[in-house]
Amino acid sequence: MATPGVGAACLAPSAATAPRRRADPARARACHARPRLLQLVRRRCVAELSREGPASRPLHSPAQQLAPPLVPGLLAPPTQAPSPTTEPDAGVGDLEPELHLEGIDEDSVDRTVVVVSEQDSEIMDAKEQTPAKVTRSIVFVTGEAAPYAKSGGLGDVCGSLPIALAARGHRVMVVMPRYLNGSSDKNYAKAFYTGKHIKIPCFGGSHEVTFFHEYRDSVDWVFVDHPSYHRPGSLYGDNFGAFGDNQFRYTLLCYAACEAPLILELGGYIYGQSCMFVVNDWHASLVPVLLAAKYRPYGVYRDSRSTLVIHNLAHQGVEPASTYPDLGLPPEWYGALEWVFPEWARRHALDKGEAVNFLKGAVVTADRIVTVSQGYSWEVTTAEGGQGLNELLSSRKSVLNGIVNGIDINDWNPTTDKCLPYHYTVDDLSGKAKCKAELQKELGLPVRADVPLIGFIGRLDYQKGIDLIKMAIPDLMREDVQFVMLGSGDPAFEGWMRSTESSYKDKFRGWVGFSVPVSHRITAGCDILLMPSRFEPCGLNQLYAMQYGTVPVVHGTGGLRDTVETFNPFGEKGEEGTGWAFSPLTVEKMLWALRTAMSTYRDHKPSWEGLMKRGMSKDHTWDHAAEQYEQIFEWAFVDQPYVM
Numbered sequence: 001m002a003t004p005g006v007g008a009a010c011l012a013p014s015a016a017t018a019p020r021r022r023a024d025p026a027r028a029r030a031c032h033a034r035p036r037l038l039q040l041v042r043r044r045c046v047a048e049l050s051r052e053g054p055a056s057r058p059l060h061s062p063a064q065q066l067a068p069p070l071v072p073g074l075l076a077p078p079t080q081a082p083s084p085t086t087e088p089d090a091g092v093g094d095l096e097p098e099l100h101l102e103g104i105d106e107d108s109v110d111r112t113v114v115v116v117s118e119q120d121s122e123i124m125d126a127k128e129q130t131p132a133k134v135t136r137s138i139v140f141v142t143g144e145a146a147p148y149a150k151s152g153g154l155g156d157v158c159g160s161l162p163i164a165l166a167a168r169g170h171r172v173m174v175v176m177p178r179y180l181n182g183s184s185d186k187n188y189a190k191a192f193y194t195g196k197h198i199k200i201p202c203f204g205g206s207h208e209v210t211f212f213h214e215y216r217d218s219v220d221w222v223f224v225d226h227p228s229y230h231r232p233g234s235l236y237g238d239n240f241g242a243f244g245d246n247q248f249r250y251t252l253l254c255y256a257a258c259e260a261p262l263i264l265e266l267g268g269y270i271y272g273q274s275c276m277f278v279v280n281d282w283h284a285s286l287v288p289v290l291l292a293a294k295y296r297p298y299g300v301y302r303d304s305r306s307t308l309v310i311h312n313l314a315h316q317g318v319e320p321a322s323t324y325p326d327l328g329l330p331p332e333w334y335g336a337l338e339w340v341f342p343e344w345a346r347r348h349a350l351d352k353g354e355a356v357n358f359l360k361g362a363v364v365t366a367d368r369i370v371t372v373s374q375g376y377s378w379e380v381t382t383a384e385g386g387q388g389l390n391e392l393l394s395s396r397k398s399v400l401n402g403i404v405n406g407i408d409i410n411d412w413n414p415t416t417d418k419c420l421p422y423h424y425t426v427d428d429l430s431g432k433a434k435c436k437a438e439l440q441k442e443l444g445l446p447v448r449a450d451v452p453l454i455g456f457i458g459r460l461d462y463q464k465g466i467d468l469i470k471m472a473i474p475d476l477m478r479e480d481v482q483f484v485m486l487g488s489g490d491p492a493f494e495g496w497m498r499s500t501e502s503s504y505k506d507k508f509r510g511w512v513g514f515s516v517p518v519s520h521r522i523t524a525g526c527d528i529l530l531m532p533s534r535f536e537p538c539g540l541n542q543l544y545a546m547q548y549g550t551v552p553v554v555h556g557t558g559g560l561r562d563t564v565e566t567f568n569p570f571g572e573k574g575e576e577g578t579g580w581a582f583s584p585l586t587v588e589k590m591l592w593a594l595r596t597a598m599s600t601y602r603d604h605k606p607s608w609e610g611l612m613k614r615g616m617s618k619d620h621t622w623d624h625a626a627e628q629y630e631q632i633f634e635w636a637f638v639d640q641p642y643v644m
């Protein structure tokens with residue numbers, strides 16, 4: 001019997017000797033539905049492994065063979081199993097075979113055994129997926145992923161890119177915390193306790209975490225459970241600010257993510273040591289440091305590589321240098337995380353500014369670095385955009401690339417969106433006008449088709465340029481216009497939104513809060529979406545807006561400049577462009593762009609329709625980006641690990 005493609009790499013003796021096999025989604029599903037087949041395959045692979053020579057040892061379980069003995073005393077499983085808060089998953093690890101597949105060869109499995117969920121078939125129907133040329137075991141590590149937990153664009157990307165990669169044939173796992181904060185608990189209802197738990201030596205103790213798992217859309221969603229993830233508030237803080245123990249919470253996540261591929265038998269067998277770790281932002285940034293400092297010296301993960309994905313350089317996970325011993329890293333690795341604040345940023349004359357910086361740790365240890373747009377990959381190497389890391393990032397330019405995010409078109413699609421009262425397509429926009437009227441009704445604004453309705457959605461944060469909107473509002477409100485803002489964050493801006501609403505009752509609505517359905521209705525119901533971001537690594541709202549025929553007016557920076565083409569009525573092939581990207585970032589320029597957009601809306605209807613249709617016709621799917629990520633992974637595996 002031939003070895004099936006999915007996961008074969010993880011059990012293969014070495015990257016050099018193991019032929020890489022193509023694994024397609026159908027095969028992935030077949031594997032999950034065929035535990036017996038997998039167990040047989042695994043036994044065979046294990047047998048091959050144990051024939052390897054003096055280095056091999058008897059295998060009792062993959063975890064025993066691969067992890068703790070090689071990293072002495074690092075992550076011992078606790079002696080007593082903790083009592084799970086959810087029923088153990090009978091489906092993980094010890095599945096009882098019911099199907100008799102002996103004698104069926106791999107190819108016939110591919111053709112005949114396809115277990116497709118309703119959701120899967122919808123996705124497959126929507127677009128025929130191109131399989132990847134080389135398939136891999138990919139482990140995403142992230143602080144958030146939609147729909148489980150989301151505070152912004154990071155959650156959107158980590159909730160959809162893994163699915164796109166899995167659809168191309170990769171075996172994909174996403175590791176994130178199991179946040180129980182009251183509002184997100186129900187999202188984890190289908191994730192079950194795996195029976196696996198480990199103790200993590202850090203912060204002066206030994207901290208037990210457990211693993212939960214859900215298999216959905218061909219992706220293994222792995223949730224790390226620990227009491228520090230169970231508290232009210234948002235993911236990273238509450239009304240009093242960021243949680244004081246975030247460094248601890250995400251240290252646990254990183255250790256757990258390094259162990260997960262070695263110990264979790266998902267769909268019957270482990271991911272193993274030949275993985276591509278995709279570490280997102282500072283929350284996951286300790287992973288490449290751990291690979292270099294705590295695994296590779298003991299022979300583990302030498303066949304793995306890591307890619308750091310920078311979604312936002314503004315958050316780096318910086319804490320006092322005195323916390324370094326808490327991280328459980330060898331003292332000689334301090335330099336990887338060492339960070340010294342410039343003098344102006346220190347608190348007093350005796351403050352030496354010494355700190356540890358998680359994101360910096362990943363910048364100096366990851367094999368590849370990706371930013372979420374090409375424009376941003378250049379900006380991070382400049383003093384203006386590098387947030388203090390520009391020199392380091394410049395020194396790694398040869399492995400630094402930009403890939404513009406895609407969007408989840410199953411979630412963000414005006415023809416099927418469950419949050420919308422009416423649906424529409426590029427060929428029939430009548431539903432959009434109805435969505436606008438419904439939105440005006442919902443907001444208590446005068447229901448008028450002729451007035452331009454401008455929207456803003458986003459975190460109320462310095463990055464998003466809310467202060468510019470605040471300065472422009474008195475001028476803008478003199479026009480015949482309606483404006484709706486949805487956002488939460490800085491309490492000062494929240495208060496300003498409320499008071500502005502009471503000053504301009506017929507024109508302005510400020511919705512303070514975080515509501516995904518409302519964000520969909522605003523995206524569909526508005527004519528214009530405003531994004532005056534100071535910097536924007538990629539930006540998703542402008543992509544959603546274009547997908548919904550809403551014309552973006554943005555500051556031409558980072559990913560906004562890469563994705564929004566300014567309207568040109570005299571282009572070579574006639575009218576061109578999908579919106580307005582203004583620059584520099586001043587109130588005057590922003591007002592100029594808004595007024596130009598509004599007059600085009602009012603006085604040049606055919607041009608406006610052209611703008612809407614060109615935006616809607618653009619390909620915003622993940623397909624192209626997923627292919628580019630595969631190329632980055634290829635390059636990473638061609639090279640030796642950056643830090644061996």
Ligand SMILES: Nc1ncnc2c1ncn2[C@@H]1O[C@H](COP(=O)(O)OP(=O)(O)O[C@H]2O[C@H](CO)[C@@H](O)[C@H](O)[C@H]2O)[C@@H](O)[C@H]1O
Pocket residue numbers: 151152153154156157311312372405457458459486487488513514515516519536537538539540541559
């Ligand atoms: N009050 C609210 N209610 C409902 N939904 C809300 C909301 N506030 C924000 N959202 C949603 O959160 C997401 C925000 O995504 P963005 O990409 O615009 O910004 P963010 O700065 O969070 O992401 C960072 O990471 C992403 C992903 O890489 C980059 O695109 C971006 O430039 C970078 O700053 C969108 O889905 C938006 O609809």
